[in-house]
Amino acid sequence: MKKEKVLIIGSGPAGYTAAIYASRAGLNPILISGLEPGGQLTITTEVENFPGFENPIQGPWLMEQMKKQASAYGTRIINDYVISVDFQKDIHKIKTEKEMFLSHTVIIATGAKAKWLNIEGEEKFRGYGVSACATCDGFFYKNKDVAVVGGGNTAAEEALFLSNLCKKVILIHRRDKLRAEKILQKRLFEKKNIKFIWNSTVEKILGKNDEKIISSIIVSNVQNKSEQEIKLDGFFVAIGHSPTTDIFLNKLEMDSEGYIFTDADSTKTSIEGVFAAGDVTDKVYRQAVTAAGMGCMGALEAESFLTKKKII
Numbered sequence: 178m179k180k181e182k183v184l185i186i187g188s189g190p191a192g193y194t195a196a197i198y199a200s201r202a203g204l205n206p207i208l209i210s211g212l213e214p215g216g217q218l219t220i221t222t223e224v225e226n227f228p229g230f231e232n233p234i235q236g237p238w239l240m241e242q243m244k245k246q247a248s249a250y251g252t253r254i255i256n257d258y259v260i261s262v263d264f265q266k267d268i269h270k271i272k273t274e275k276e277m278f279l280s281h282t283v284i285i286a287t288g289a290k291a292k293w294l295n296i297e298g299e300e301k302f303r304g305y306g307v308s309a310c311a312t313c314d315g316f317f318y319k320n321k322d323v324a325v326v327g328g329g330n331t332a333a334e335e336a337l338f339l340s341n342l343c344k345k346v347i348l349i350h351r352r353d354k355l356r357a358e359k360i361l362q363k364r365l366f367e368k369k370n371i372k373f374i375w376n377s378t379v380e381k382i383l384g385k386n387d388e389k390i391i392s393s394i395i396v397s398n399v400q401n402k403s404e405q406e407i408k409l410d411g412f413f414v415a416i417g418h419s420p421t422t423d424i425f426l427n428k429l430e431m432d433s434e435g436y437i438f439t440d441a442d443s444t445k446t447s448i449e450g451v452f453a454a455g456d457v458t459d460k461v462y463r464q465a466v467t468a469a470g471m472g473c474m475g476a477l478e479a480e481s482f483l484t485k486k487k488i489i
């Protein structure tokens with residue numbers, strides 16, 4: 178069976194950027210797209226923070242450009258998904274639903290997914306008032322009223338970020354205290370425009386008449402079961418993310434949440450020749466541009482590995 182030099186798993190910004198660099202380096206990479214070709218940005222509308230564009234661009238359009246660029250330099254894009262991996266010392270076996278590949282290096286760029294509340298209205302208004310990323314969407318709510326759900330570091334950071342842009346931020350948590358680090362809690366409590374609703378869950382998200390935009394949420398107190406309607410412009414779910422790493426379980430070192438460990442300032446994983454880039458390894462920044470940056474690093478590190486091993 179033919180041995181590939183570079184095989185990339187995932188077609189988000191990390192995967193396509195790795196593909197652009199690896200193909201321009203003459204490594205003739207294969208990229209397996211997965212079930213969500215283009216990755217997370219294909220489920221959003223306007224992107225305003227990817228460098229190079231004066232006006233907002235559409236997420237799916239941006240990913241289509243990355244795909245075209247990767248193809249133009251010779252990446253072989255395969256519409257399939259990986260079902261298992263066998264990382265060996267010298268060669269790695271990658272099994273997709275339809276085929277089997279052997280490759281000297283693998284770049285894992287399988288991304289992550291935001292956790293959602295799965296309540297009424299959440300899916301309907303996603304991208305129309307409902308978001309899981311304040312850094313991405315906060316700007317659309319400048320001087321408006323928003324709510325954030327969650328009690329950990331993510332929720333605290335999202336609320337703090339939004340408090341610098343929005344008129345009012347309501348932090349809703351199902352317990353009577355936050356899990357977030359004490360320093361973040363201190364900053365939250367010091368902010369005059371952040372209000373708290375404790376011991377409460379959000380039951381549903383309501384929209385403005387027939388318009389596809391949110392108008393309010395129904396919040397229920399878990400102790401006395403009382404309900405209240407809160408009018409707002411934006412609703413941020415901040416209950417965490419899950420990296421897409423099920424197929425790598427027990428094959429690579431990961432943290433307790435399933436994020437793949439990489440060496441400091443590197444995309445090198447615990448297995449030689451296997452690299453991880455983007456949201457699959459990054460629980461801090463989670464941006465298209467940082468994922469793309471790590472994709473670039475992954476390809477450069479794969480190239481240097483192949484050179485050292487005298488494969489190229």
Ligand SMILES: Cc1cc2nc3c(=O)[nH]c(=O)nc-3n(C[C@H](O)[C@H](O)[C@H](O)COP(=O)(O)OP(=O)(O)OC[C@H]3O[C@@H](n4cnc5c(N)ncnc54)[C@H](O)[C@@H]3O)c2cc1C
Pocket residue numbers: 186187188189190191192209210211212213214215216217218220221223224225226227257258259260286287288289291309310313314421424454455456457463464465466468
């Ligand atoms: C609604 C929304 C809006 C956002 N807005 C912005 C924004 O405005 N600006 C910004 O910078 N960031 C934004 N983000 C964050 C940004 O989308 C992510 O940080 C970025 O997409 C991460 O890129 P990635 O390449 O690491 O992974 P992803 O984009 O998550 O892509 C993962 C890829 O892996 C593939 N895959 C998974 N499992 C397998 C498998 N078994 N086999 C093969 N392939 C597999 C998937 O099909 C997918 O193609 C937003 C995210 C969301 C959800």
